[in-house]
Amino acid sequence: MSVNFSQRSPLPRIKHLKLGTTVGQGSFAFVKTACLESDPKTVVAVKFVHLPTCAKYGLSEKDVTQEVILQSKCSGHPNVLRVIDCNLTQDFLWIVMEMASGGDLFDKIEPDVGVDPEVARFYFKQMVNALQYLHRDCGIAHRDVKPENVLLDKNGNLKLADFGLASRFRRKDGTKRVCSDRRGTLPYMAPEIVYSRGYYADMTDIWSCGILLFVLLVGETPWSLPSEDDDDFKEFWVNSGKLACGRWARLDLTELNLLRKILHPNPTERYTLEQLKLHSWYSSSVSFADDSGICKDPQTLSIKLMSRLQDPLNEEATNPKAPHLYERDLYTSTQPTGPHGASLQRECTKIEKFAASQFDLSHRADQDIDWSQNLQQDTYSQQFDNYGEYSSSFLNPAKMTNFLSKKDIGTILDTLEYALRELKIPVSSRLSKSFRKLAETVDRGEIFPLTVQMKTSDRKGWDLSGNITLTSFEGGIILLYFNRRKGDPLEWRRIFRSIRFLCREIIYRR
Structure with missing residues (x-):
């Protein structure tokens, strides 16, 4: 089920900030990029927690604000993600945080290596x-x-x-x-x-x-x-x-x-x-x-x-004895009608359940704090400058769990379905058939992004679920982006590598 909080409640206006794209969404909240109106190069992240949804699941306002209370108290160290500002409105708790533009650490750890x-x-x-x-x-x-x-x-x-x-x-x-x-x-x-x-x-x-x-x-x-x-x-x-x-x-x-x-x-x-x-x-x-x-x-x-991240398309990937490679019985077999499996949807679904948080914001209610000036003078703000320029810096922040294809969408979906079935992840209905049905009711230019919801079990028998989002770009290029929702992140990287290897014939390598 896709959750659109902004349709339920209008987003609050945050002074001095221009909101950008949504980079994460969960059951109670979503995260957007944002930049200073006076300086577009100063980029931050803003988390919006939807209070009515929290209340629906029995979470009080105190429950929701506790996390940000503690994180704010710990924001004075360079190795703790910094909370810059936060406030409560009628329907939202919003939290402005520094942008961790290098991505997730787990995404850079090679499984079994x-x-x-x-x-x-x-x-x-x-x-x-x-x-x-x-x-x-x-x-x-x-x-x-x-x-x-x-x-x-x-x-x-x-x-x-x-x-x-x-x-x-x-x-x-x-x-x-x-x-x-x-x-x-x-x-x-x-x-x-x-x-x-x-x-x-x-x-x-x-x-x-x-x-x-x-x-x-x-x-x-x-x-x-x-x-x-x-x-x-x-x-x-x-x-x-x-x-x-x-x-x-x-x-x-x-x-x-x-x-x-x-x-x-x-x-x-x-x-x-x-x-x-x-x-x-x-x-x-x-x-x-x-x-x-x-x-x-x-x-x-x-x-x-x-140096330790391995390419599943190289010759080593054909060695069935390599511990990090695809194995036929790696994932639990389930029936399509059961809780596990894969299905195609038009909209992207939730990325991860937001851990409910906590902060006594009453002292801010009647104050108009121009925190943007402090941000520009703060040494921490150096981390926000020149967002998107990585040629002389660290890794590109893009997730390592993605690949490109220049094949037609039907071929991509058929190949992806083949890979899922080889891993014993049942597909509820033919992916290409589901796409054709969507195409009959939606303009071709509006049908993307497409999302394949996937749920299976890892080698330990624990739930492992996520989305495969297909986004169309100019030049006939399709990006397949694998995003974990639940389960061991290293197991998610293993299954991504297996799918990528099985889809190697459709991958576009620049």
Whole structure:
């Protein structure tokens, strides 16, 4: 189901800003690009949270504003996505944030391979710096550290985002609160969240940071959940982390040593942030970072990050033994009438469910703050300048999960359907037939973008869903853009690679 909030409620006017295109949409909110009216080169992101929809699902105004409260309190660090301004109107909470124009970190991690070790050290150091700031200066634990919640600025620097599960763990007197709720994402969740009736949230952030490092180095999580019901975690637990086989064999001795210190099941024996910063692996320098840990050479970072991304169309892609390649039984087979499958629609559907957020905005209600002047004078605004010019900077922000074709739309849809069926993802009705029916009722020039909704299960049996959006450009070029909605992002990249390989005959390579 496609949600159009602007049709339900007119968008509020935000002084000094000119809204651009929608870059994300969820069940409760959507995100648009925007620029200053006085300076179009200064680009930001604006998130609009639709309050009536939130209320419909039982979320109060306090529930909706909590995330932005905490993120605003943590916006004073270069590795935390910055909230610039926000306000409440009758139907919307709007939040102006810095534009993370380098895209998502998870989109740059090659499944089953990982990233260059120096790149892993660079991002791990930046994450540790961000968490140390959150814990020490703000008294806040993030509670959901994972690649999906890491964005990159135009120079490739890490920006910790999505404070939807964050909480205050430190009291005003400096003592820690004991938590008992189960927050987080299972593969990144610390075992005490599963087994203990009380734990300290800052120590669970450190565990999650260790899992993030493992993913950066190896290209997959070490287990699906931190429970003895998970064979991989049980083996790790029984052997006290002393593993050197399977996915652990891809790590060198110093990396293994650090991970064992961080991923200690007993939080009282787990390394603190201060301790892990003294480890030899951590203290090694990064050639493209300055003394404060900020990238000073975006081109080198970009080259190193791209060096591990593999092309599924090369000769290696024909090797069925390669662990990252398409396997016929990789995805769960389902019936077309069941909850899984694929279908064609004219409109783009929701991208991801927006994590409901929180901020006491009452103090702003009667104020007319000219924040645009402050933005132009702020050093942070350097990140917003010259948006779209990447020739001498970091990676192009476009998602890595897309490809172009110059074939006719019928051939593209038939080939895409063939790929989906080969992966045992049923198609509810012939894609090309659905297109012809749409073409009978809609002008050809208005039929795009088309969206193929897809839902399946990954290798762990967990839900994996997303959209394949087809957009038409001049010269007969069609862009196929794969956007994950739910599920493991590395599994999504695996399925994209499989589909791309199966569609190799229609791909236009410039």
